[in-house]
Amino acid sequence: MDTNNTSETVLTVANLKVDFTTPDGEVNAVKGTGFSVKKGETLAIVGESGSGKSQTMMAVMGLLASNGRVSGSARYGETELVGASLSTLNSVRGSKITMIFQEPMTSLDPLYTIGRQIAEPLIHHRGMGKREARSRVLELMKLVGIPDPERRIDSYPHEMSGGQRQRVMIAMALANEPDLLIADEPTTALDVTIQAQILDLLADLQKRFGMAIVLITHDLGVVKHVADRVVVMRRGEIVEQGTRDEIFGNAQHDYTKMLLASEPAGIKPAPPAEAPVILEGRNVVVDFDIGSGLLFKGSQTFRAVDNVTVRLRKGQTIGIVGESGSGKSTLGRALLRLLESDGRYRFETTDVSSLDRKQMQPYRRQLQLVFQDPYGSLSPRQTVGEIITEGLYVHEPALSKADRDKRAIEALNEVGLDPAARNRYPHEFSGGQRQRIAIARSMILKPKVVILDEPTSALDRSVQRQVIELLRDLQAKHDLSYVFISHDLSVVRAMSDHVVVMKNGRIVEEGPTEEIFDSPAQDYTKALIAAAFTH
Structure with missing residues (x-):
């Protein structure tokens, strides 16, 4: 051209x-x-x-x-x-000109079937009748690769996966064969394999229709x-x-x-082979009750984690990867004894399997969790200083106000934030700064194990790199052990010395990071890596 x-x-x-x-x-x-x-x-x-x-x-x-x-x-x-x-x-x-957005769930009306929503631009712009529009909708659903379209046409958005909902959005956008499709972060919320499928689909449809894409x-x-x-x-x-x-x-x-x-880089060296196991979960099983009543006859359970064993050594970072629904975040919470589960758990030399919430409290300061969304996990009504010192009231109640303030200043300095920021509120900070605040809240308690659940996925690449470097520095300084949960394989590769690959609640493969990335044994791992590093 x-x-x-x-x-x-x-x-x-x-x-x-x-x-x-x-x-x-x-x-x-x-x-x-x-x-x-x-x-x-x-x-x-x-x-x-x-x-x-x-x-x-x-x-x-x-x-x-x-x-x-x-x-x-x-x-x-x-x-x-x-x-x-x-x-x-x-x-x-x-x-x-049509547009598709990052999060299809917020763009689709939960009260209407997907068939009705795809038909709307056909009826509005082409004046099609309902029967003609329905026929065209089925063609479009087949075109964008939605399985079993005759049944799915009458489904509601909540009954479809994230990847399928994004396909619905693409079908709506293509209904009138536009000259220009604007795609605003169309794959950011999707797993890497689904992301690859959506990008391939867009490229194929572009060739077919000759449309421009922004x-x-x-x-x-x-x-x-x-x-x-x-x-x-x-x-x-x-x-x-x-x-x-x-x-x-x-x-x-x-x-x-x-x-x-800004692409994450570097290799995390493994701890010595003789490094002690600091956290262990053996034969972990987590079942969720998904209810009974009008939709179900009798109680139904969903097995989120199925007989998984993980051993974390002192100074080690285990990366847990897998697609949405693989059980990786649930496993992280089970290891911290934050969920009802079966299995044997050990922290350092103590068997904590049978401890209740009150008995676990003395161990909580040693076992910390950092969440994906720094804004959602920080109270908007508290100052930064109040947020990061909150745990000290529980674990070190004898500290004076001056001592708590001193610890807050130390923690903020350690994560690269101005200590004067402790009198401000979370909404006054960028996403990367809020994640540093969340990390400071964990570090102020001087933990031994930190479980990081998608801690960089909501951040820009350059900010991701800064947070990764901060986490590495803190790990080296305090001899921390991390469990790093993510679907971003490039970040996992840079952060971890051991990788666990999960699918449908089970471990399908695990081993040293370079071994998993350079010569994966399982087809599922190969597919994840291929999707992450070729798109």
Whole structure:
């Protein structure tokens, strides 16, 4: 395709600005961006959180929040979209330009079947009757690879997996065979194998329909494999744009170079073979009661963890990987005795299998947990100082207020935050800073074991790297032992010296990190690694 042929241009954006009026004053979210997208081309817009990449395309679609204002130009063919009437926008949106979002569950109406939701753009834009629309919906469901479409057409969103819901969103977007599909972080919430399937599906559909794709993402691994051209944004401005080969092979801007260098790297050395076992769970079984009543006859149970044994040595990091529903997070909570479970548990030399909640309390300071979502796990009503010293009231009640404050200052310094921040609230911090606060809350108790449940998945790549380096430094300084739970295999590879691969509640393979990644024995492990490192 001749990319210089302007007749092939689907969308042209010029000097686009987006401003928001907030209680704290004007926020200039997008500061004069400009680019074009051609038929059959994939343009990736990359940048970290707050770079303005999503707001740029929301402005193009006329979907800004009520306190937002847009100026400049966004032309679809000969049609100017900025300042266009609602009727003009509605004739383009959902028909000529369509958009899919990161989290399909929040984009789909839980009260309507997926068949009805896919049919809506067909009825609205093409005037199809219900019977004709239903027939077309079945074609679309087959096209995007939803199994058993005749049955699934009458399913509700909650009855489908994350990958299937994203396929539903793609079917809706493709219903009217658009010229341009905008995909805003379409795979971030998905497991690596499902992510690979969705990206392959989009590439296949693009060839079939000849449509242009604008991919909004912070995942450079995805960009490298699917984009034709790349736009790099930072703080509302485009700092660099070019072909994929130009950006990845000869980046010019320091910010682009920083993004490219942010892939987790390094090798975690294994502890000595004679290092003592500090935490052990033998033959762990976790069953969940999924209820009875109208939907079930009799009590039903779901086995989340099925006869799993894990031994963590002093100074070791065990990475636990697997797709959603594999049981990895449930296993982590069972090892900390936070769930009702069967099995034998040992912390250092003590058998803690039969201890109740009160009897476990003296061990809690030694066994800490850091969660995936730093915002959800921090109380918005407490200051940072109150949050990180909370455990001291339980485990060291004799400490004076001055001593607690001293410990808070030490903990914040250790995680690289200004101690003056202890008088501020969580909402005043970025995602990476909030995760440092969550880590400080654990470290202030001087634990021996920390279980980290997806601690970097909500963070930009460059921030991920900083948090990983912080965790490594803390481990070396305090001789900590980690269980690192993640579906991000590149992070696991950089953090762990031993890897456990889980599927359907069981361990399918485990061994030293390099052995698992370089020569996996099981097909499931091979599929995970192939999906993670080829997309």
